[in-house]
Amino acid sequence: MGEAVEDLTEHLTDQEGTNQEGAAKTANITLKELIPSFWLSQILLFVPGIFLLWFLYLRNGYELSEFFSFTNTAGIWVSGTLAALAAIGLQWLAWKIFSLSAFDDGGINLLLLSLPMQTLIPMFAFGAFAEELLVRGVLQTGIVNYFGPLIGVLLTSIIFSAMHVRYVKKPVLLGGAFLISLFLGSLYFITGTLWASVWAHFIYNCGAAILAKKIYLPLIKGQD
DSSP states (O other): OHHHHHHHHHHHHHHHHHHHHHHHHHSSSOHHHHHHHHHHHHHHHHHHHHHHHHHHTGGGTOOGGGTSOOSOHIIIIIIHHHHHHHHHHHHHHHHHHSOGGGGOSSSHHHHHHTSOHHHHHHHHHHHHHHHIIIIIIIIIHHHHHHHOHHHHHHHHHHHHHHHOGGGTTOHHHHHHHHHHHHHHHHHHHHHOOHHHHHHHHHHHHHHHHHHIIIIIHHHHHHHO
16 A cells, blocks of 8 residues: 555656646746745635634624534544545546536646645645635525525535636536535535535545546646
């Protein structure tokens, strides 16, 4: 098992230089611009998320444990992992069904995938927390309280999809973001803790990235 992991790591590392060069030709942003832009975008989600969580909920009697509970460990680790694996399976199926052009977002994802996993993991971890805090913790909680769980999860998923503005002209990518949001929103509502959706979001991003490096990027390279 250890040798297999080492072989995978070595294989992915060998591809980084080639992938970065090809991605840079496609994207309208450079690799040096991408990383700080990513962190800035996530901070701009995280800071309002923290403030709105306090302003709308904590100062009005909600307890922080109502959002970040560790009591449902099975819901966090088991349900979160299963939801992430299901989403990764849908991602793999989409690559089999749709043309490669359906996943072209202007080269941003391609450039992101050219980064090594040791760079992507902290980006994915913070990004998952920031997005789930604002989207599920703040927005979905309020919408569900007002409209009920079904409409609440659906409306939140529409908002989450709309946040991915570069997907507007790519229905497959936009639909994928919507479906992923349905998974995450349902998971949060069922388990009652943001840790479950944060964990699932993080595992999905990591798993989809590894899968893309093994399947999607070689297909792109084969078209060149």
